[in-house]
Amino acid sequence: MDFIAIDFETATAKFSSACSLGMIFVRENKIVDEKYFLIQPPGMFMDHSNTKIHGLTADVLRDAPTFDQVWSEIQQYFHDEHLITAHNAQFDMNVLRNTLSEYNINHPEFKLFL
Secondary structure (H helix, E strand, O other): OOEEEEEEEEOOOOOOOEEEEEEEEEEOOEEEEEEEEEOEOHHHOOOHHHHHHHOOOHHHHOOOOEHHHHHHHHHHHOOOOOEEEOOOHHHHHHHHHHHHHHOOOOOOOOEEEO
16 A cells, blocks of 8 residues: 655644644555654744643744745645545644645645545
């Protein structure tokens, strides 16, 4: 089976506050690539309870690219040729949709495996 698994972390309770993204690429049931991005959240607002979960602080994220910069690098994976999945798909898809909207980026069409 071929798929891409994604995992977002957020800076606050807002779904549009993505602060990191991990991606695992699986081809023929083997991990063939991994990507990890720190993402500077909009306004650099951080909620202490989120930081306790993932350990990412404003100091760590201050020089990170914004989501639109990360998106320019990863958008090629979000189309009908790739199957996207996530451990907590409802959360991760909400983060993706809301963060795309935050940056006025069109929502791509892709296959989602729940």
